[in-house]
Amino acid sequence: xxxxxxxxxxxxxxxxxxxxxxxxxxxxxxxxxxxxxxxxxxxxxxxxxxxxxxxxxxxxxxxxxxxxxxxxxxxxxxxxxxxxxxxxxxxxxxxxxxxxxxxxxxxxxxxxxxxx
Amino acid sequence: xxxxxxxxxxxxxxxxxxxxxxxxxxxxxxxxxxxxxxxxxxxxxxxxxxxxxxxxxxxxxxxxxxxxxxxxxxxxxxxxxxxxxxxxxxxxxxxxxxxxxxxxxxxxxxxxxxxx
DNA sequence: CGCGACTATTCGTATAGGCGTATATTCGTG
DNA sequence: CACGAATATACGCCTATACGAATAGTCGCG
Numbered sequence: 001x002x003x004x005x006x007x008x009x010x011x012x013x014x015x016x017x018x019x020x021x022x023x024x025x026x027x028x029x030x031x032x033x034x035x036x037x038x039x040x041x042x043x044x045x046x047x048x049x050x051x052x053x054x055x056x057x058x059x060x061x062x063x064x065x066x067x068x069x070x071x072x073x074x075x076x077x078x079x080x081x082x083x084x085x086x087x088x089x090x091x092x093x094x095x096x097x098x099x100x101x102x103x104x105x106x107x108x109x110x111x112x113x114x115x116x
Numbered sequence: 117x118x119x120x121x122x123x124x125x126x127x128x129x130x131x132x133x134x135x136x137x138x139x140x141x142x143x144x145x146x147x148x149x150x151x152x153x154x155x156x157x158x159x160x161x162x163x164x165x166x167x168x169x170x171x172x173x174x175x176x177x178x179x180x181x182x183x184x185x186x187x188x189x190x191x192x193x194x195x196x197x198x199x200x201x202x203x204x205x206x207x208x209x210x211x212x213x214x215x216x217x218x219x220x221x222x223x224x225x226x227x228x229x230x231x232x
Numbered sequence: 233c234g235c236g237a238c239t240a241t242t243c244g245t246a247t248a249g250g251c252g253t254a255t256a257t258t259c260g261t262g
Numbered sequence: 263c264a265c266g267a268a269t270a271t272a273c274g275c276c277t278a279t280a281c282g283a284a285t286a287g288t289c290g291c292g
Contacts, residue, residue: 009134016132017280018125028208034239047281049240068238068289076209079202086199092144093192133250150269163251165270184259184268 031073
């Protein structure tokens with residue numbers, strides 16, 4: 001039911017690559033064609049294409065053909081989803097100290113009472 | 117200066133691993149010892165230790181010794197930082213269509229005035 | 233239609249990193 | 263101080279994947 005809290009790992013694996021992260025940050029300033037991305041980030045065209053493909057498969061970017069060029073732009077979905085996932089941690093920071101104390105208290109107890 | 121907008125890639129690489137992501141989501145419910153993590157996530161103790169080490173080096177978790185056990189808990193810093201980074205994209209979605217139109221218009225131009 | 237510009241794909245190579253097994257280390261206890 | 267429990271580290275193996283070079287595909291244009 002809470003599908004909103006289920007983060008797609010592909011979003012993170014796509015972002016967790018330096019060059020791809022740079023691409024995303026470049027695209028933040030606006031859409032770009034493949035060659036444009038390659039030139040600005042000083043990488044070769046095939047690498048740009050491959051990384052953009054990975055980003056596209058993760059849904060982070062979309063493509064729009066324009067003559068021979070292909071213009072890539074960011075898609076909000078995965079970013080919003082990631083933000084939603086991050087929000088599930090917001091409540092943790094408040095209860096953090098309390099939870100630690102509590103856990104240290106129960107660490108002696110065997111493992112009983114299956115929680116969730 | 118604006119270090120807040122500079123996302124540490126280590127945060128993403130640490131999270132972009134299924135088992136580590138599961139660890140983080142488990143720790144969201146509260147701190148856990150290594151063996152506890154290993155048992156709940158059905159992984160072996162060394163793997164749990166290694167993954168927790170990576171998470172710790174990325175600053176996502178902190179350790180607190182308790183007898184022979186070591187209790188790991190989430191640290192808010194990287195999560196907040198990631199959230200701040202995500203916020204830099206919020207303004208993009210609004211200007212998205214506009215930016216695409218604009219880029220398609222300038223795609224013919226060689227390279228207009230090197231930006232920042 | 234053939235050519236040039238732009239992009240995607242394929243192939244081989246190198247390396248990062250995850251896993252399992254074994255072992256070292258540390259701490260509390262009697 | 264010896265022992266057991268809990269954790270960390272070391273080693274070898276194996277897969278995923280990023281890179282470079284070469285090539286194939288696609289589109290507009292004359």
